[in-house]
Every structure is written in C-alpha cells, then in structure tokens.
Amino acid sequence: xxxxxxxxxxxxxxxxxxxxxxxxxxxxxxxxxxxxxxxxxxxxxxxxxxxxxxxxxxxxxxxxxxxxxxxxxxxxxxxxxxxxxxxx
Numbered sequence: 001x002x003x004x005x006x007x008x009x010x011x012x013x014x015x016x017x018x019x020x021x022x023x024x025x026x027x028x029x030x031x032x033x034x035x036x037x038x039x040x041x042x043x044x045x046x047x048x049x050x051x052x053x054x055x056x057x058x059x060x061x062x063x064x065x066x067x068x069x070x071x072x073x074x075x076x077x078x079x080x081x082x083x084x085x086x087x088x
C-alpha cells in the first residue's frame with residue numbers, strides 16, 4: 001500500500017468520525033450512521049485512532065509516539081521551506 005492511500009484513508013476516517021469512533025461494515029467500509037440506517041447495514045463502532053495507528057504502523061511509522069509526530073511535522077515544514085527557496 002502506498003503512503004498516499006494511507007493518508008487519504010486516515011483523513012476519511014477523521015472526517016467520518018464522531019467523538020473518535022467510526023462505523024464500519026463487515027468489509028471495513030466506513031459508513032455514516034445515516035448510510036447504515038438507510039441501507040440497513042450492520043455496523044460495528046471502531047476506534048478511529050486505533051484504526052489510523054494500525055494503518056501507519058503497518059507501513060512502519062509509529063504515529064502514536066508524540067516525538068515521531070513532532071519530528072514528522074518539523075520535516076514537512078523544512079521540506080516546504082526548501083521547496084519555496086528552490087523556486088526563487
């Protein structure tokens with residue numbers, strides 16, 4: 001799986017979460033309560049943070065570690081700064 005896919009899925013989970021939980025059907029599709037009720041689909045509440053951490057851990061990045069997240073943010077900010085300087 002590619003990083004872009006993992007990040008897109010994590011953002012989808014966060015947008016669909018309600019108080020840190022998402023509803024997933026038996027195929028691991030994320031549904032809103034309205035979609036589940038309208039389609040009469042059986043869903044299971046799932047912790048969004050656990051889902052995201054599992055996805056990133058599978059790719060070798062432990063985002064549950066605060067220091068890793070801080071370093072990742074610093075890396076992205078430095079990368080952006082270098083990109084802006086290179087354009088000039």
